[in-house]
Amino acid sequence: MKLLKYFLQFFFIVILLIIFKIIGLRLSRIISSNLFRIFGPFFRSKKIIEKNISFAFPNKDQNFKKNIKNKMWKSYGKILAEYMFIKYFRKNNSEKFLEIKGQKILERIKISNNPVIFVSGHFDNFELMAMHIEKSGIDLAAIYRPLNNNFLNPLMENIRKKYICRKQIKKGVSGTKEILKYFKSGTSIALMIDQRVSQGIKSLLFSKEAFTTTIPAQFVKKFNCKIVPIYIERKNNENFMLEIMEPITFNNDLSIENITIKLNQLLEKMIIRNPYQWIWSHNRWK
Numbered sequence: 511m512k513l514l515k516y517f518l519q520f521f522f523i524v525i526l527l528i529i530f531k532i533i534g535l536r537l538s539r540i541i542s543s544n545l546f547r548i549f550g551p552f553f554r555s556k557k558i559i560e561k562n563i564s565f566a567f568p569n570k571d572q573n574f575k576k577n578i579k580n581k582m583w584k585s586y587g588k589i590l591a592e593y594m595f596i597k598y599f600r601k602n603n604s605e606k607f608l609e610i611k612g613q614k615i616l617e618r619i620k621i622s623n624n625p626v627i628f629v630s631g632h633f634d635n636f637e638l639m640a641m642h643i644e645k646s647g648i649d650l651a652a653i654y655r656p657l658n659n660n661f662l663n664p665l666m667e668n669i670r671k672k673y674i675c676r677k678q679i680k681k682g683v684s685g686t687k688e689i690l691k692y693f694k695s696g697t698s699i700a701l702m703i704d705q706r707v708s709q710g711i712k713s714l715l716f717s718k719e720a721f722t723t724t725i726p727a728q729f730v731k732k733f734n735c736k737i738v739p740i741y742i743e744r745k746n747n748e749n750f751m752l753e754i755m756e757p758i759t760f761n762n763d764l765s766i767e768n769i770t771i772k773l774n775q776l777l778e779k780m781i782i783r784n785p786y787q788w789i790w791s792h793n794r795w796k
Contacts, residue, residue, distance in 0.1 A: 520661035523590070530594040538591035539747055546587030547580055554791040562790045566716045566781060581786035585634050585744065592635055593669055600673040604642055609745070612754030615738070616646045619757075625649075625693050626736045626757060627726045631704035631777055634744040634787040640675040640700045642752055643740070651677035651692045653685060653701040653725075675700070683709065686725070693729065700740075701725060703773055706794050713770045716778060720794045727769035730760045737773070741780050744787060 526545075530538035559582075563575045592599070604610065619626055628650075630639055640652040652675040657663040671678050677692065679685045679699075686709075689699055706721050713722040729735050736757035743751045760769050781788045 516659040516661050519659055520665075523662060524665075526590070527594045530591050535591070535595045535598070536747070538594065539588045542591035543584035543587035546583045546590070550583040550586060551579070555793075558793050559790045562792075562794060563785075565718050565795060566778075566785070578785055578790065582788070582790055585787050586789070588744070588747070589635050589637075593637075593666075596637070596641075596669055596673045599638060600641060600645070604645065607749055608638065608642060609749065609751045610642070610754075611751065612756075613646070615754045615756065616643065616648060619698070619738070620647050623696060624735070625696050625698040626738045627729055628698060628700040628738050628740050629703050629726055629773060629776075630700075630740045630742070631702055631780060632789040632792070633742050633780065633784070635750065636702070636742060637670070637674050638750060639740050639742050639752060641673070643698075643700060644675050649697045650675055651679050651689070651697050651699055653679045653681055653689065653699065655681045655705060681705075681707070689725065693733070693735075699725075699729075704777055704788075704794065705792060706796060711767060711770060713767065713774050715774045715794065718795050720774075721796075722770055722774060724766050724770055726773060727766040730764075730769055731762065731766060734762060739776055739780075741783070743784050 526542070530542065533541070556579075559579055560575055563570070563578055567574065599607065628639075628643060630636065640650060644650045652670070654670065657666060667678065677697065679688045679692070693699055701723065703723055703726065705723070707723045708721065710721045710723045712719040714720075715722065726737055730737065736759055738757045739755040741753045741755070743753075745751050760772075764772075
């Protein structure tokens with residue numbers, strides 16, 4: 511039954527992507543965002559989304575939650591439409607669609623030849639972050655979580671490797687060995703710290719314990735490396751603001767737990783900055 515469900519999902523998304531290619535990026539964004547706003551709630555748990563929003567914003571009313579949900583689903587839809595045009599984003603100058611803050615930081619990292627750990631979360635079109643870092647000349651490997659849908663996952667992997675970031679590492683135990691190998695060879699690592707992981711530790715996020723990756727903290731302890739937060743925000747349908755923040759140097763006396771909670775606090779600030787463009791449907795506090 512699950513196999514049939516995944517195949518139907520794959521078939522539907524491929525048809526959508528073909529239609530998007532025919533009608534163009536602008537119209538695709540409009541159609542896809544509205545499709546997701548209408549049908550998205552049927553595929554992801556409404557209770558999980560509302561629970562997550564309540565954890566982060568306990569004093570906000572139902573209208574606030576409803577607004578976040580609607581805008582989140584519309585962002586989902588725009589991201590899907592943009593996968594069909596990811597080649598356009600890759601081959602065009604970033605200045606055409608990205609306002610960059612902190613480009614000099616990337617230049618300093620490139621010149622230093624010392625690998626760093628880039629951290630962020632699933633904010634709007636998060637794929638553009640790794641793409642821009644690699645386009646800036648930094649040797650980068652990006653950690654990703656394979657899709658549950660085995661029909662759709664090869665398609666997305668191909669898009670990521672071809673147009674987003676050439677070096678892709680699957681999340682998991684085997685992936686951790688790859689991360690270590692790449693980092694030791696001078697390759698910087700980019701990862702999302704907002705996904706629930708089974709190999710992590712329980713760390714506070716909005717005052718609630720959530721399983722959180724310890725990879726950045728482990729690399730700080732082992733290599734005394736810098737952590738570079740990066741953030742993206744959609745400013746309108748066509749343009750984005752991407753911010754590379756100052757590298758963080760942690761005191762090596764800090765424990766893995768303390769470093770991890772400090773990174774979660776940083777993630778909280780990013781989410782509060784624009785809660786409408788974070789993906790709330792992940793079961794972060796399970």
